[in-house]
Amino acid sequence: MEGIVDSHTHVSLLPYEGLENMALAGVKKIIGCAIFFGAKHAETLFDHFHQMSTLSVKNAAENGIKLFLAVGIHPMGTPEDWPRVIDALPGYLKMNDVVGLGEIGLHEGSRREQDVLKEQLKVAKEHRVPVILHTPPQDRVKITNKTIEIAAAVGMEPGKVIIDHANLDIIHLIEDFGAVPGLTIRQEGLTPHLLLNHLERFQRGVLNSDYSNLKPNDPLSVPKAVRYLELNGVPLEIIARIARYNAEKVFGIQTTGSTTHY
């Protein structure tokens, strides 16, 4: 299909050839999410955001991919002086390619993680930008409930909340809140097969690879899932929704004809 959007990729960890292969497989737009595992200082994240907005944007463009960015504090890399990052976020949101905050959220669910998430959601709400929220591999229902509770308390518009790594265990919680399910395609999570068998429940979602070096990942998982659905006779309209249009709408990155509105 035309114009695939990968709605969650950690581009700073993606090799140049990864971008090239994604382009060859039909990926046209990527949302590059922040993550710096074990970050200890605010400056570490500032340098990380800078690298994404320069090198990664350039590498993507050289392959014909438009890279948009989401910045923020990932729960696996929260600096000791994290309030300084919060203070800087509105400045980043003014940058051209930055379309939201992510990847943010709870991993273990500690009080500190909850505070960091809440402060970031306040920034997102004030600036009316979407957020990409992490869900962990463990305690998923409990932590997703807590995440939604915090988002609701801050007053986030549910349509601007992507709850990522959705699967059958938490999809009802995401639906009840009215958030957008992030559909990370990987072997030990939501597989193309599972997606096909429960497509009805996942159609409001946005496909992504969540490419990183934290676990085995495949930068081509989105085009591969698209191909799997096509080969199994899923109507193109439904595939296009989860592989392109839902993400374009949430992030406000629609392309009309030959004119692109960012």
Ligand SMILES: [Zn+2]
């Ligand atoms: Zn991620």
